[in-house]
Amino acid sequence: AREVATLLASHHGQEDDSWGLDHGAWTVLGFMYPEADVPVFQVSIDMSRGLDFQLEIGRTLSELRDRGVLMLGSGNVVHNLRAVNWGADSKPHDFALEFDRRFADRLEHRDFAALADREGLGSLLHMAHPTVDHYLPALTIAGASDKGDDLAFMTDTIDLAAVSMRSFVFHAS
Numbered sequence: 585a586r587e588v589a590t591l592l593a594s595h596h597g598q599e600d601d602s603w604g605l606d607h608g609a610w611t612v613l614g615f616m617y618p619e620a621d622v623p624v625f626q627v628s629i630d631m632s633r634g635l636d637f638q639l640e641i642g643r644t645l646s647e648l649r650d651r652g653v654l655m656l657g658s659g660n661v662v663h664n665l666r667a668v669n670w671g672a673d674s675k676p677h678d679f680a681l682e683f684d685r686r687f688a689d690r691l692e693h694r695d696f697a698a699l700a701d702r703e704g705l706g707s708l709l710h711m712a713h714p715t716v717d718h719y720l721p722a723l724t725i726a727g728a729s730d731k732g733d734d735l736a737f738m739t740d741t742i743d744l745a746a747v748s749m750r751s752f753v754f755h756a757s
Contacts, residue, residue: 585599585625586599588625588627588645588648591644591645591647591648592627592641592644592645594644595637595640595641595644605624605626606626608658608659608718609624609626609656609658611658612656612658613656627641627724629717629720629721629724631715631717634700634702635699635700635701635702635716635719635720635723636697636700638700638720638721638723638724638727639696639697639699639700639723639724639726639727640727641724641727642655642723642724642725642726642727642728642729643728645724645728646727646728646729646730649728649730649756655724655725655728656725657721657722657724657725658721659717659718659719659720659721659722660718660719660747660749660750661683661684661688661722661748661750662679662680662683662684662712662713662742662746662747662748663712663713663718663746663747663748664679664680664711664712664713664714664746664747665746665747666714666746667679667680667711667745667746668744668745668746668747669744669745669746670744674744674745675745676742676745676746677745679708679711679712680712680742680745680746680747680748681742682708683705683708683709683711683712683748684712684740684742684748686705686708687699687722687748687750688737688740688750691735691752692735694729694731696723696726696727699722699723699726700723712748722752725752725754728754729754730754730756732756732757733754733755733756733757734754734755734756734757735752735753735754735755736752736753736755737750737751738751738752739751
């Protein structure tokens with residue numbers, strides 16, 4: 585964690601061990617490592633900065649990949665709880681389908697700048713993410729990827745009409 589704080593110092597990052605893992609980390613890690621037998625540190629997001637800031641954080645941390653550090657971003661490609669439909673057979677909203685499709689396309693084409701272009705994403709971003717806290721981790725992971733990485737989508741479902749569960753992984757090729 586100290587090494588990461590040093591890497592992020594130029595981005596005003598600082599170490600704070602008074603805060604535990606948030607639900608975005610422990611819910612996922614609990615399934616992956618139920619014995620909690622791996623070292624973990626969490627990097628917070630800064631919602632006061634632009635979307636491109638998260639790409640830069642990922643680029644800064646990318647050198648850790650070469651040393652076998654698993655970088656995990658937990659959030660949702662679409663996360664609009666105001667538009668959730670609790671019905672068992674709820675069909676995804678058009679905005680959720682469109683944002684998820686655009687996200688996947690831009691990720692596949694490594695057009696990360698477009699993923700971080702708030703103006704270019706326009707009102708669709710606001711519909712998909714009234715607040716961007718569930719979107720930012722994807723940008724960090726995209727920023728940490730290497731151009732030669734293989735991309736795989738693990739799942740692409742949209743639950744409750746407005747929560748995209750799309751999962752992806754970059755594998756070093």
